[in-house]
Amino acid sequence: MLISNGKQKLTSFTKNYKEAVIEITSGVWFVFGVGHSNAIFIEGATSILLIDTLDSLERGKKLANIIRNHTEKKVKTILYTHGHPDHRGGAGAFSESVSEIIAFEPKMAELEKTAFLKDIQTLRGARQFGYALDDNEAISQGIGIREGVVYGEQRAFVSPTTCYQQDKVIREIDGIQLELVRLVGESEDQMMIWLPQKEVLCCGDNYFGCFPNLYAIRGGQYRNLATWINSIDFMLSYPAKYLLAGHTALIQGKEKIHEVLTNYKNAMDYVLNETLKGMNEGKNAEQLASEIHLPAEYADLPYLGEYYGCVEWTVREIYAAYLGWFDGNPTNLHPLSPEQKASKTVKLMGGKENVFAAAQTALKDRDYQWCLELCDLLIQIDIDKTILEVKATALEKIAEYETSANGRHYYIACAKELRNKISKEFPDNDVVL
Structure with a gap:
């Protein structure tokens, strides 16, 4: 979103990402602001369950030290909320102790021959994330501190050993009850983790503390907005006392969680419905992108600022997903x-x-x-x-x-x-x- 004080607003928002390690409830620690993404570690009877591993090997090692400062138990199990590199880049720091790494298969496979786009998506991705910029130019990456790769750090990926194809899995690991659900949203392999003993819901990247990236300007497949909205509805059905997301701060209290997730879902639903309504009236993508804005009841909320995704980009993506490139004007059939x-x-x-x-x-x-x-x-x-x-x-x-x-x-x-x-x-x- 372009506004007169855009840089100042982004700078102010970025100040939220201060490093913190919090034991939110007995045996569950939330690691925030140490990497571009968050991590959660849970103390089992004899070992540690780790949800996500931060974005680089160096930060993964820092996470390992944090865990050692709180317990002598080793990380035996890793769960990836999804396959994005900023959530699994530190996995190599735990290779000596981990025995199982759990993930979901994508609900929908990537388009065939996407590999042909490797060069352009790499270029556009580097631009989007500001990899070639210094800290003054980049400020942040919107949903967290900058990735370690911009400072010369290395990613250390480790492939999952257990990759589920079903939508829901119930497990007990080292005395910890887990409900694992594939909830498509930010990605097709997104995992929601419910810890019923702890009243903790880990939602990965299906909730950010700002307007989500419903379209990534680096390019990619359509992130089905209607499905994402349904995923948030599903999250709302759980009596969570603590909501832990992949990039934003802890949200605590059942009423607060319900309020935040409901507003988040409703804002996304508003953009989708208004876009489809305008499309049905014969308006083109550019008309709609210029007309549709979040109403004040959502735009003024601190967790729906356009610091990562953008309403304007979302509108264009919805148009392309539902009606394709042609805007209905015959002039544009053979421009x-x-x-x-x-x-x-x-x-x-x-x-x-x-x-x-x-x-x-x-x-x-x-x-x-x-x-x-x-x-x-x-x-x-x-x-x-x-x-x-x-x-x-x-x-x-x-x-x-x-x-x-x-x-x-x-x-x-x-x-x-x-x-x-x-x-x-x-x-x-x-x-x-």
């Missing part, structure tokens, strides 16, 4: 190529000089989105150093308005890429803005 459209548009606007002057004026007037769109018209016709410099500057400026850490990273990372391109391809020309 001009981007180059043809840019050439004709720039000519109609009086030529490249006029458009470039307008882009410079927009930059000075802080009309950064318009500046970027004008630059893109010119870049389609001819890649010129001065245009690239103006675009890079506009990207840096608009990043200061972005509340989403992902969006902020993407703007700044692309600006840095443009400046690198300028220095390599146009080394001898000065730029005057």
Whole structure:
């Protein structure tokens, strides 16, 4: 979301991630702010059950030390709430003692031949998470402190030894009763863990302390919003006294948990219903993305700020998932190529000089989105150093308005890429803005 004090809002939100190790109830510890994600460890009769392992080997070792400071028992069992690397990157720190690693198979398999997209998804993922940015540029990763990989740390993945295909599993491990449920949401393999003896519900990434990433700008398969809403409804059916999520702080008290999860679910349901309603009225994705916003009853809640996901991106993703790329306008069945459209548009606007002057004026007037769109018209016709410099500057400026850490990273990372391109391809020309 672009607002005048976007950077300040994101910076303020990031201050929530202070390191803490809390015994929330007898034998259950919550590790918060040590890694990009959280971890939970549970004391069994003779061993420790560990839920998630943080995001790097180095942080996994720190987690192992934390566990040793509270008990002499070894980690024998690991449960992955899901397969994202920030939740299992520290698993190698426990290889010598662990005997079982439990996970769920994805409910829906990844699209075949997705591997062909490895390069572009890696590039876009690095931009989204700000891997090439310093701490001042990146601030945070929205839902937690920055991943250890940005500081040169290594991931140490260990594959699950037990991977369930059914939706629900009841087990007792070392005296601890566990109900494991596959609840699709942030991912297709998301695991909810209910500890009935402790009244503790571990929900992985199906709840964040901010608006969720219902669409990841790095690209990926549709995260079925209706299914995610149903998953939250299912979580609400449990009498949890403690809610432990994969990235946000502890939520305590049955009434508070019910209130938070209900608002979270209702906000997602509002975006889905309003988007589908507008689609049915014949509106296109861009119209809806500009019109649909969270009502104040949700937008003003501290746990629904757009610091990670974004309502605007979600609306576009819902449109594409339900109706595909075609917006119903026959003009768009066989549009001009981007180059043809840019050439004709720039000519109609009086030529490249006029458009470039307008882009410079927009930059000075802080009309950064318009500046970027004008630059893109010119870049389609001819890649010129001065245009690239103006675009890079506009990207840096608009990043200061972005509340989403992902969006902020993407703007700044692309600006840095443009400046690198300028220095390599146009080394001898000065730029005057």
